[in-house]
């Protein structure tokens with residue numbers, strides 16, 4: 001006889017997991033259910049936050065971000081014999097408050113545009129810990145990076161030549177070189193970056209020509225190599241394979257007289273969006289990366305380079321929940337019930353872009369029995385604006401607060417104003433205090449860049 005496993009029948013029982021590694025939790029680490037049967041995050045009642053700040057609302061738990069940062073930092077210290085630096089891939093969510101938290105944890109930062117760089121500088125990052133990435137950096141961005149003396153991760157020939165020109169007669173600029181390692185991993189097509197057919201990084205066949213070129217450029221101070229193989233990865237093998245590939249190239253660089261001070265193996269560790277997701281912990285991931293690089297260096301007879309890792313999603317993803325107010329519903333007999341919320345693809349474009357799965361719960365009914373299956377629809381004029389298909393929820397009424405967890409990574413940062421809907425506010429919660437870190441956009445904000453030519457006035 002096959003035993004059937006019945007999933008727990010309340011949101012509290014189903015989603016409040018006891019995970020040690022933040023990326024293995026479904027809710028922020030401080031999440032609990034209070035005496036009013038409301039979801040609480042960072043000591044704040046989510047239903048009260050919704051009333052105070054309005055919805056849709058991003059609620060970010062400081063403890064979860066700091067715990068993830070500390071776990072990364074400590075894991076690399078424990079498992080690696082050389083120097084290490086964890087840098088936050090701020091494309092996951094770049095804003096002053098998050099940058100300031102990450103900087104205060106001693107991490108560095110990966111930025112990919114003038115905007116992200118400007119924010120990181122204002123947030124007070126040590127310049128030596130800022131790395132500028134990007135496959136098509138503008139001349140202005142390169143100049144800005146040079147002025148701020150941050151490290152530039154060079155992606156292609158045209159950028160390398162521009163940098164060589166820009167640095168003629170100047171003090172040297174620190175660069176790393178991004179290579180496409182040719183490593184496949186199981187993740188969504190759009191977020192694979194390490195395979196050969198990728199827009200990012202130098203083709204491996206060009207590696208020696210790149211080293212040769214750099215070795216004749218006194219203005220370019222080569223620090224080492226970078227690769228990033230993809231995102232939301234649950235397997236450890238691709239990162240285990242990456243170590244020897246990268247160290248092999250470091251050896252080649254040495255033959256061209258280049259120093260091999262740093263090796264950046266990118267980010268990519270996945271997080272748990274649903275109960276069936278099973279990512280390795282931060283510590284396990286770091287251990288595999290460290291062992292693989294250490295073994296490869298021993299093999300090649302190289303000293304251990306400073307090992308840089310670049311997590312984004314696994315630092316902030318689980319730390320945030322988005323709160324919405326439930327509005328109207330529509331039942332299509334025999335097919336489904338749509339439950340609409342006051343946000344959608346403009347604050348969370350991941351379901352429509354990657355068919356990403358999320359879970360949801362009713363923040364004011366955490367211990368009520370889950371007894372309906374509904375489709376959570378956003379409010380945008382687009383049939384595909386569905387946040388969750390077949391969400392299992394307690395019975396709802398208009399005005400209830402719906403919470404979708406795991407919205408810290410690539411939600412705010414990929415948000416839009418589609419349908420001229422203002423971006424939500426974001427609050428940082430900790431110890432029962434809530435601080436506004438992003439103000440809700442207003443109608444004036446939406447019109448700030450509009451100009452009316454004279455003949456239309």
Ligand code: LLP
Nearest residue numbers: 089228231232267268269310311312313410
């Ligand atoms: N380093 C580089 C060079 C990257 O391109 C990325 C992510 C990271 C680090 C951080 O990867 P993570 O640890 O977050 O997996 N918008 C997509 C994800 C795109 C990832 C882009 N690059 C999503 O919402 O799933």
